[in-house]
Amino acid sequence: MLEARNLTKRYDGANAPALDRLNLTVPDGEVFCLLGPNGAGKTTTVNLFLNFIQPTAGQALVCGIDAAVDPSAARARLAYIPEQVMLYGALSGLENLQYFTEISGAEAPRESLLSLLAAAGLPKDAAQRSVRGYSKGMRQKVGVAIALARRAQALVLDEPTSGLDPLAANEFAALIERLRKEGMAVLMVTHDLFLAKQCGTKIGIMAQGRLASVFGADDVDHLGLERAYLDLFASAAA
Numbered sequence: 001m002l003e004a005r006n007l008t009k010r011y012d013g014a015n016a017p018a019l020d021r022l023n024l025t026v027p028d029g030e031v032f033c034l035l036g037p038n039g040a041g042k043t044t045t046v047n048l049f050l051n052f053i054q055p056t057a058g059q060a061l062v063c064g065i066d067a068a069v070d071p072s073a074a075r076a077r078l079a080y081i082p083e084q085v086m087l088y089g090a091l092s093g094l095e096n097l098q099y100f101t102e103i104s105g106a107e108a109p110r111e112s113l114l115s116l117l118a119a120a121g122l123p124k125d126a127a128q129r130s131v132r133g134y135s136k137g138m139r140q141k142v143g144v145a146i147a148l149a150r151r152a153q154a155l156v157l158d159e160p161t162s163g164l165d166p167l168a169a170n171e172f173a174a175l176i177e178r179l180r181k182e183g184m185a186v187l188m189v190t191h192d193l194f195l196a197k198q199c200g201t202k203i204g205i206m207a208q209g210r211l212a213s214v215f216g217a218d219d220v221d222h223l224g225l226e227r228a229y230l231d232l233f234a235s236a237a238a
């Protein structure tokens, strides 16, 4: 479970908080998609869960553990897939997975790691090829396999499908749905309304560091979500 409790961040010298008493809960087996315009506070939220930055007030809880109070315990339960998954180009997908699994303190035999890469959708013949030749979608799949190998209970994703072609984005959405069904709590930041509707059990729209609207998966269709988003920001743009 991921939970933000009155989570607030004011960067040094800023007039207004980037994040202003955010409250949100992502129970196990749910995908919360966070939408919002540039500067709304989405990445700040992610960075607080990862303890890359410290909150000014409030808490970012990972499975009940305050990320700022016990960062290593929180990180042990949380996997992060950024827009660009950083891997060692000279190593194969399998070797990267072995390396990142080992440094996280987890252990898995080679055959299990190969199975995880396959479960994440990496083509079998790619697993032992150098990552330098991987597409962005293939790197994302290694990122998912790393999360699986670490047995993370929660997953945070920042713009995971930007730059993926529609087929790869669709495959990625299916993968997230599988992780959700297996009980993972997923927080996904995206600008892609279609992906949010496809993956989200809940969809939040952020504005100026606050959640301006939250929808359940069945509350809106794709068009309704787009209309709600545009209505929220049309007056600001006018």
Ligand SMILES: Nc1ncnc2c1ncn2[C@@H]1O[C@H](COP(=O)(O)OP(=O)(O)OP(=O)(O)O)[C@@H](O)[C@H]1O
Residues within 6 Å of the ligand: 011, 012, 014, 018, 036, 037, 038, 039, 040, 041, 042, 043, 044, 045
């Ligand atoms: N390190 C920083 N120092 C000062 N201000 C920052 C810093 N990082 C972000 N901000 C400010 O905090 C606010 C929220 O930024 P944030 O990156 O969280 O937005 P975002 O919703 O992720 O935007 P985007 O969609 O462009 O990634 C913005 O006003 C931004 O300028």
